[in-house]
Amino acid sequence: MKKWMITHARVQVVFVAGILMMLAWRPVMAQTPPSARVSATQAKRVQVETKISSVTVFMSGAELKRTGNASIPAGRSELVMAGVSTDIEQQSVQVGLEGDLTILSVGVRKNFLNEEEVKEDIKALNKQMEGIDEKLGRQKKSLEIYRQEEAMLVRNQELKTGNLALKPADLKAALDFQKSRLEETYARQLEIEKSMKELELEKTKIRLHLGELNDRKNLSVNEIYALVEADKPVQSRVEASYLVNKAGWFPTYNVSVKDISSPMQMQFNANVFQSSGEVWKEVKISLSSGNPRENNARPELEPWYLRYVDRSISYSQLPSFTGGNMIMGRVVDEKGVPVSNASIQVKGTSQGVVTDANGVYRLNNAAPGAVLVASFIGYQSKEFAALKGFTTVELLESSGNLQEVVVAGYGLSGRVAGVAVEDDRKQRKVTLNTTTKPIGVSTVYQPISTRYDIKEIYTISNDGKVNMIDIKRISINADYEYYTAPKLDPSAYLTARILDWQSLDLLAGEVNLFFEGTFLGKSFIDPATAGDTMSLSLGKDKGVVVKRTMVKDFSSRRFIGANKTETRDFEISIRNNKTQAVKIIVEDQFPISTMKEIEVDRREHDGGRLNEETQVVTWEVNIVPKEEKKHRIKYTVKYPKDKILQLD
Structure with missing residues (x-):
């Protein structure tokens, strides 16, 4: 058994080759009897019932595969698969057949007959909807009349007879008449209201049906066709695949x-x-991290020609x-x-x-x-x-x-x-x-x-x-540590450090964070920006209390000559109120002078690790439950007394 598959691009090749052959054999065709030429060009239409069997969903778009069976007669036939969406990439269409036959061409077209049938159905339903609206209008008028009659009967319950007294028989007759009319009025109102509800229900059904027909008219009136030729009748399995746009994950x-x-x-x-x-009904689904719309052509370097810069353009604003x-x-x-x-x-x-x-x-x-x-x-x-x-x-x-x-x-x-x-x-x-x-x-x-x-x-x-x-679902062994920069925010942020994250097959995506049974909010995982270790911030933990206070006894301001000298001394305290020991990274910093008139001196950082380039001080602190630890950072700044610096 042979399986033939032809894409839209190959169709063009076959088509061009066919034209060239026709031109080459024109003298022979001219001598061929007209009846033979007609039988060679006519194709029998074979309707193939297919269903969506599997879907591969990309980050943007999806590839659908339809399968079915066809009885293909000898000679040339046109296999037609109807009910296909108009949301389709025509260049992506592929058709595969099993059997001893040849596929001559493959394509996608709109089924105008089906579209006209749908339009006629829509017209009929719209006309039916107009008839229901007309009935509802008449019912509303009838209901209004009966309600007016009810109001009139209620207002006339007190009979006015002037100075004449009604006989008991006349009074009874009047009361019986009013009762009878009210009962009849109420009954008719109930019947009309029931009828109106039934009409509204029927109208809703028609509206839903119209929505389905409009979807079919707009989205599902395409058909895939394949022109095939067989020397003898063939029972073939048919596969068609194509890409749709309005889908993703x-x-x-x-x-x-x-x-x-x-x-x-x-x-x-x-x-x-x-x-x-x-509708992807009862299908096998695969999810792909690929995106067929991405440009897959590799970049190529072009010659780099140096030119003078146009000074009229402010490149700093670009x-x-x-x-x-x-x-x-x-x-x-x-x-x-x-x-x-x-x-x-x-x-x-x-x-x-x-x-x-x-x-x-x-x-x-x-x-x-x-x-x-x-x-x-x-x-x-x-x-x-x-x-x-x-x-x-x-x-x-x-x-x-x-x-x-x-x-x-x-x-x-x-x-x-x-x-x-x-x-x-x-x-x-x-x-x-x-x-x-x-x-x-x-x-x-x-x-x-x-x-x-x-x-x-x-x-x-x-x-x-x-x-x-x-x-x-994955259970990940992570190293947990806290981080705080109390100069900016006196909070302890819990961070999970994942070492072997490359083996987890993670994609970039939004994260819902839960810690100790509480929803903390959202974060984001982006493997493209992660290094050897992926860090995931889990948010603030109020069980670890951090404070940064100025030690006033050791902070001062002095004036010497034309200069002013200020000393700042801060104490950072960390208390662990949790039931487990924690590790916390604490960071603070010394100011950095940008001019010779400003001098930063007498820096003390209580055993912390100093980054000479950034002047950031880091302490790695391990605290057992209910313990409190403190660290100090102190520095002196000398600058002209007629200037102002922000040192807190």
């Missing part, structure tokens, strides 16, 4: 630390979403993206799905970047506290402060110009794979559930990417919602 992590004497527990989650126009402080974060929509290609710009400058396929931005040399502006087509721009660490920015859909912009919204809600997620646009609460087990996943290492093959069968709806899949 991004990794997130839940990191839980019970205490500093226990291993760190890491849960690796994959967040899968798609709105490609087709954006710089090397070195400096890194500002990182992710841009998401209202439902928590990453927004790729969103713009992040420093307000008032030309410095900016765009987010990657996972909505992540990295901005160098942005001053802490600077105002950043996040923007994307179809969303309201949002200003926020540039803060160290990882910041998640949520963009809201714009209320204007929605007719001109198509915006896909995704939701993150429910309980998936042991993780409960609550989304209310204002606050997201993530709860780590360690009682469930992750699904079976096998990891395949490829030359330029990693693939995770999920063993369970999944259904991913065409609704754009995020489906969270628990890929794996």
